[in-house]
Amino acid sequence: MTPSYLSIQGVSKRFGLFAALEHISIDIDKNEFVCLLGPSGCGKTTLLRMLAGLEQPTTGRMIVDGREITSLSPAKRNIAMMFQSYALFPNLTAAQNIAFGLEEKKLGKKAIAAKVEEALDMVDLSHAAAKYPGQLSGGQQQRIALARAIALSPDVLLLDEPLSALDAKVRQKLRREIRRLHEQYGMTTVMVTHDQEEALTMADKIVVMNHGEVVQVGTPEEVYNKPANPFVADFIGAINFFAPDRFEHKQADNQRLFAIRPEHVRLLPDESECGIPAIISEMEFRGSFYRMFLAWEESGQSATDVLTLDLLATQARKLGLVRGQKVWLEFPLENLLSFEQADVSAGRG
Template identity: 50%
Template sequence: MAFLELSGVRKDFELVRVVRDFNLDVERGEFISFLGPSGCGKTTTLRMVAGFETPTAGEIRIAGRDVVGLKPNQRNIGMVFQSYALFPNMTVAQNVAFGLKVAGKPRAEIDARVAQMLGIIKLPQLADRYPFQLSGGQQQRVALARALAVQPQVLLLDEPLSALDAKIRVSLREEIRAIQKALGITTIYVTHDQEEALSMSDRIVVMHEGRVDQIGTPFEIYNTPATSFVASFVGTLNRIEGIIADPSAGTVRVGARDVAVASPLGARRAGEQVSLALRPEAVTLAPRPGQDVAIEARIVEVAFLGSVIRVRADIGGATITLDTFNSPASPPPRIGDAVTLHLSSSDWVVLAD
């Protein structure tokens, strides 16, 4: 039995259905990210787990106990918000101790737990400072320590890094993941940032228009997207429309070329339109072992991005984007150059929808 279970969860606000038939089993100690654009229902789902919203239908169980009828403070859940939500009139130590005091813990236990949490977030020297004396990253560390101090069964984080600058976000997400692993706490993390979800998660739940489009590991979500939305939302993508040439041979006409795809075409018929997904890093200008597809193309655009050079090539009515590493010893192709693109038939993903 899973540690956290959401079964048939639905949420309606008057006539608007914002979460549709949400089903998820989370194992103890697992780090799950809800990933999707604004308005997809991910924060509403998180708030239902926390107890701030009541499901219109469905069940939510933590350690086998149905928590739908329980108040937030009865669920033993820690919550970290985007806005930090620290008490401005309390010091760092007092903020971390707040939940323990409310729970009526002895002073000695509170002091020991606060010292432990400040050590975990690497801010013991700032115990007597107030929130206004801290940077944004430091405030979010304190908010995390306060949520963890009460030893919750489940930790919920609602876009906790979105207000921080890019460099601090990278550093803090690594710290959050390290702390989560060290404590072994079951965690749900809401984000619209695909890089955060891919780098931090054991599994990702991709949401779109209130429904779950795909649940899988970062590797699965990135490399084998189940729908066109997942394919386009996660990572840079070539999405190319093609026509099935020969379903038995696994060939699809893309532009003026027939290309081989390893994905099964199932019951599709010749002449049927199909959407193909192809990651830019799968395509190379020089052949590599295992590549069995070669496509003649002409360079139409070259963009220098520092360590990566992004190239767009026309294959006769369709355009493929590829990424190649910058090397001073190997200058990039020029616009108008005739080239051969190399890839593997297994790199094409036939989108289900």
């Protein structure tokens, strides 16, 4: 079996009595794009800073391409980190910001100039070479910070929530750009995010974290379709949870919790004995689809008994659905998730 390119082995980090990370073990392949995903305070940025050498682990080892880097200084790791704030020098031009790290590596002037030109061209900002950060938009600053990191030809590129300060449209464009550059330059990339959409669209592998521990590791499809516990199911995408007594045929005992994604709930065209009756309490138009909030018929409008369903806008209009309407639902068995009671208690964040 081929060893992983980047291996994090039993890493823990304590600040006094507080455990920021507990026995983290992750294996990352060469050229893989990995997202560390989790709520604020779960330890993902602490882990990233330890990879960069800005924090030291309390226990454990970190290995890159067969070389242990656990005790190495940041300068000796050949790992580049792009910070959430971009950390551009305000008194240097875009070109000078990119050149700064290269000068620290003692490269010749011609080599630096060539790398700066290539980096600016890579992010389509050659025209902004002489501009200062204050003269650039947020998206342009982000691309300069990214170019500066990539220009160093790092073994591993670390990204700390690089898109969080940008508006939605720019964020969508730049996540495609980051993914394109990752593939073009064959980098091993580790990105921290709390945005599940970013993780699902950008990552080859997602590491879901909570309370300083790794909860699940898998492809975007695996963590979305086969979540390890209710926390993962709830954190990644919308989901409906309900007890087994919702099913007349009692598919499981009360030690299990059922769940289903909104897009998997089926709306039956007519009243059906096999269907589960519900009342449409709210309808949100979301462009291509409607997100509907329904209450179990017998529970009235109780907020604790709301079920979410996603329906194509064309279908919703065709059926003439309105608030207060009674409908019949079906939960396909192939899309139904269930969790044991042990998973339910362990998975709550």
